[in-house]
Amino acid sequence: MKNFTLFFLLAILAVLPLHAQLSVGVRAGYNLATMSYKDPTVGYKNNGIGHPRSMSSWHADVVLNAPLGHNFYIQPVLRYITKGMDLDVPYVNSPSSLYMPCADKVRLHYLELPLNLVYKIPVSFGKITLGAGPYAGYSLGGHYDLTIRYNGHVVSNSKQDIGFDEASNIISTNTLLRRFDTGANFMVGVELNSLVMISANYSLGLMDIDKSTTSNLQNRYLGISLGVLLDREDY
Secondary structure (H helix, E strand, O other): OHHHHHHHHHHHHHHHHHHHEEEEEEEEEEOOOEEEOOOOOOOOOOOOOOOEEEEEEEEEEEEEEEEEEEEEEEEEEEEOOOOOOOOOOOOOOOOOOOEEEEEEEEEEEEEEEEEEEEEEEOOOEEEEEEEEEEEEEEEEEEEOOOEHHHHHOOEEEEEEEEOOOOOOOOOOOOEEEOOOOEEEEEEEEEOOOOEEEEEEEEEEOOOOEEEEOHHHHHEEEEEEEEEEEEEOOOO
């Protein structure tokens, strides 16, 4: 949380000198989120994790918009977002008469701060926006769906909280997750003359959020957003 707070303060300090021209917007949208999961030893951990699939989630943003000149802008975004993945549970030849636990959904709730450098192209109906930059995120919590199978049949489903400081969060997977996440963000969008914003962004996690020594787990998501600028610096 300390690293996230520092990143947030630096973003605010970056736009303070531009406060006279600062505009604010709010938006929300839909995501397709997944995780890049690599384990060179077995492909999954102890029968507990299968192959990641995309999941549906949502986000909500507060956007600060500050001009730098020559159609360039700096845009810090404070975002609440759910990341994670659905999983194809691995079906392997397991001993009979044993209960086999596995996680088949993982959900992580983040406060995220993308800091985008944006170029705006004036057009007749408004502006086309292109941007990219780093992001930092801090997980507020999460959960996973635990399925228990016996002789290949599902006998129990339950929802379990993820504890980031425990020895093992996700049963039978030896997975201990980090709260902090960093990566790169890419966006394209339109700001209409009516002050409506429509945008799409792709987030590429660059930090391994799995603390185990053998595997690598990184966040990914593709999002679309609809929002409104409360004012605009060129009006």
